[in-house]
Amino acid sequence: MDNCSRFYLLVRVGVCLNFDNFRSNIHKKLAMIKRRSIRNCLLVSIILMITSCSRTTSEFYVSPGGNDANSGTAKEPFKTIRKALENLPHDVSGSFVIHLTEGTYFQEEPLLVESGIFSNPETQLLLRAEEGANPVISGGIRIRDWQQLDDGLWEALVEPGKMPRELFIGDKRCVRARFPNEGFLRVKRVGEDRRTNFFFEADEFPAPQRADDTELVLLHDWSVSRIGLKEINLREKQITAVDSIGAKCLPFFNLDNWEEHPRYFLENDRAFLDADFEWYFDSETGKILLKLPPDQHPEELDVVFPISEGLLSLTGTKEHPVKNISFEGITFRHSAWGTPPRGYCGIQACFYDPRPASQQWDVVPAAIKAEWAENITFNKCTFQNLGGSGLWFSSGCKNCRVSNSQFSDISGNGIMIGEGQDRRVKGQPWWQEAPEEVALANTIENCTVTECGVRLYGAVGIWCGLTAEVNIKNNHIHNLPYTGISVGWMWSPVATPCRENVIDGNHIHNIMNVLSDGGGIYMLGLQPGSRLVNNHIHDVQINAGRAESNGMFLDEGTTDVLVANNLIYNIAKSPLRFHRATTNLVKENYLFCPPGNPPIRYNSTNEDDIQKVDNVVLTEGEEDYGVRLEEMIRKFQ
Structure with missing residues (x-):
């Protein structure tokens, strides 16, 4: 086989192989051939061109x-x-x-x-x-062709078949029109079945213009329901949802199980559209209504909804x-x-x-x-x-x-x-x-x-x-x-593949801002070899439901977990809580407690099963509380 034939074969093979290896090998071959004969100069130029093209x-x-x-x-x-x-x-x-x-x-x-x-x-x-x-x-898709209405709102037609759930202007999320604008209403009394309906106070909210589009948002201790309305009976002051409010498969989701007067609000009706950057979608007309400040025009903004x-x-x-x-x-x-x-x-x-x-x-x-x-x-x-x-x-x-x-x-x-x-x-x-x-x-x-x-x-x-x-x-x-980090999905110490999970060195704060019964870190189940170490957790101040919120909540079945060298402070309740847990080791943590709350809460947990070694516990009001806290914050920063 002559040199030209060898190179032809090499090029054919090269296109099917790794180009980087091909280039390396081809240049070695070229060096050898150049030493043999000057007559291969033209062939060299051709091969270099081929290898250069292969890079693209x-x-x-x-x-x-x-x-x-x-x-x-x-x-x-x-x-x-x-x-x-x-x-x-x-x-x-x-x-x-x-x-x-x-x-x-x-x-x-x-x-x-x-x-x-x-x-x-x-x-x-x-x-x-x-x-x-x-x-x-x-x-997403940009919304165009806005028209201004007499009441200062803007209106645009949405592509047929699309049902916006979120709306964004630039990187700002607009608020789906709701009542009240801030905070929550309270259920006056739940209905007889404790599942599908409840009663409200007279004149508690503006009567929705299109109840079929209105959504009820009701808060449970650690979850939320979003559900359409079957009826708002203004005479009886009663709201009925299209289905059960709360999970059907779990009996403790009865509306008044956690709070006698649970929190709720209503969303998506023109009657609630009263604040800048609120919006409402009318499913009957297929139009979005948007409220903007007087000096802003939607055609000059990047208005997008996801599709x-x-x-x-x-x-x-x-x-x-x-x-x-x-x-x-x-x-x-x-x-x-x-x-x-x-x-x-x-x-x-x-x-x-x-x-x-x-x-x-x-x-x-x-x-x-x-x-x-x-x-x-x-x-x-x-x-x-x-x-x-x-x-x-x-x-x-x-x-x-x-x-x-x-x-x-x-x-x-x-x-x-x-x-x-x-x-x-x-x-x-x-x-x-x-x-x-x-x-x-x-x-x-x-x-x-x-x-x-x-x-x-x-x-x-x-x-x-x-x-x-x-x-x-x-x-x-x-x-x-709600919770910062959650690990595990078995509410008992039954053996699963869950093991050797490490939560290390995280800074977790200002969580549990709406719901309850969670924490900076939430863990459950048998987790041999798992470690919660070196975490900095603070500011869990809102405790809205029946169950308390904590720095760490070690829930049902938590077993064989090491909790070590964590700093936990500014917690409304106990820094640590175990619920139906078994054997675990709590070692060398820094637990700063509010008055009247223990460093560790035991719910249906044998306190002796939780081994405690060299933890530092201080209660707010003690002489060196503030000095020690500042010292530890500097250490964990």
């Missing part, structure tokens, strides 16, 4: 001003991320990059990335912001997980999730009562969901203005990571890891039949999680179900209506 196939560029008919280069970028994904060479191994330039990438349905994206499971893909750019993936139910789906299988995909510097915004037709009646942490009834609890979906995925990473990303939950590493996810990222203004949970009890394998609960399928060794590190549960108050900042070896470290979690 490993990188693609996308721009909102691009065109999907382009080649995907920096000078001729694609318009959509979907087109860049379609153009990835599936049968070539190596590393690929999709660069996103400045701008907003609108989409009406989620991006789907499946395990078959590459034939070689070791191939890597990075979707990243171009240097200096802030690309936004948005599932895509989810933004990104990373979906593999147990046999073929989707692997090795990273996201860097990208903002995810405007994911839609609509309340179910028979209402959202929360059970806990955005799991809710299925309607019609089934054995499984439903769960509020996340804008970004990974399932049967490995080595998926999000770094320096932003998750904002979302209608459901934020990010979910769900069934079978392993070694996935989110770091240095921001989560804010999210209707449901901020971050979710693992799953609950309901999935079935061979007709049995997965955690019994196939415990090896547990979400394993996933990490949340150096993230900020704030203003989650904006609409679904029972949401948590970071939720982990039945999961193993999760590492939640050095995160800042604050300004939440």
Whole structure:
């Protein structure tokens, strides 16, 4: 075979192999040939041109001003991320990059990335912001053609079939018109069935103009119901919902079980539209009404509502997980999730009562969901203005990571890891039949999680179900209506795959701002080898329901957990609470208590089962309370 034939064969093979290795080998071959004969100069030039061209196939560029008919280069970028994904060479191994330039990438349905994206499971893909750019993936649609009404409101027609649940101007969430604007009303007396109806005080709220569109929002101790109205009887002063208010499957969700006069408010009627940046959607006319300050015009504003139910789906299988995909510097915004037709009646942490009834609890979906995925990473990303939950590493996810990222203004949970009890394998609960399928060794590190549960108050900042070896470290979690971090999903010490979960060095404060019966950290179930260590928890001041809120709440079945070197202060009730827990170790913590509250509360828990070693306990009013507290705050900063 002559030199030309050898090079032809080498080039043909090279296009099917890793281009980086190909370039290295080809240059070695070129050096040898150049020494043999000057007659190969022309061939050398041709091969260098081929290897140079091969580099462009490993990188693609996308721009909102691009065109999907382009080649995907920096000078001729694609318009959509979907087109860049379609153009990835599936049968070539190596590393690929999709660069996103400045701008907003609108989409009406989620991006789907499946395990078959590459034939070689070791191939890597990075979707990243171009240097200096802030690309936004948005599932929203801009509202145009506003008309001003005589009463100073603005009106716009929504595309037929769309049902807005959230509305945003820039990165500001507008308030769905409600009464009262702040705070809550109180149920006067529950109806006879304690489930579907209640009575209110005379003239307590403006009579809704369209009760069919009005939604009742009622607060339980640790969850919330959002449900439509069947009737408002002004003569009897009685509200009746379209279905049971509160979860049907649990008897303690009777309306007056926790509070005799539970809190509620009404939402979405023109009669409630009385404050700037409030809005109302009229389902009969298909129009949005928006109230703005006199000096603002909606055509000059970026008014958006979400239409895509989810933004990104990373979906593999147990046999073929989707692997090795990273996201860097990208903002995810405007994911839609609509309340179910028979209402959202929360059970806990955005799991809710299925309607019609089934054995499984439903769960509020996340804008970004990974399932049967490995080595998926999000770094320096932003998750904002979302209608459901934020990010979910769900069934079978392993070694996935989110770091240095921001989560804010999210209707449901901020971050979710693992799953609950309901999935079935061979007709049995997965955690019994196939415990090896547990979400394993996933990490949340150096993230900020704030203003989650904006609409679904029972949401948590970071939720982990039945999961193993999760590492939640050095995160800042604050300004939440309910719990900061929740780990576990079994209300007894029954053995599950849940083990060796570590909550380390997180700063958690100003949580439990609306609901009760939670804490900075909430844990339950048998969790051998799990550790709650080095956390800084403070300002849990509102205790609205019947059950108390705490710095840490170790709930039913909590077993084999180490609680060590945590600083907890400014808590309305006890810094620590155990409920139906078994053996655990509480060691070298700094517990600052309000007067009249013990450092540890034991509810149906044998105090002797909780081993306590070298904890520092101070009660407000003691001589050195303030000095010691300031000293410890400096230590944990």
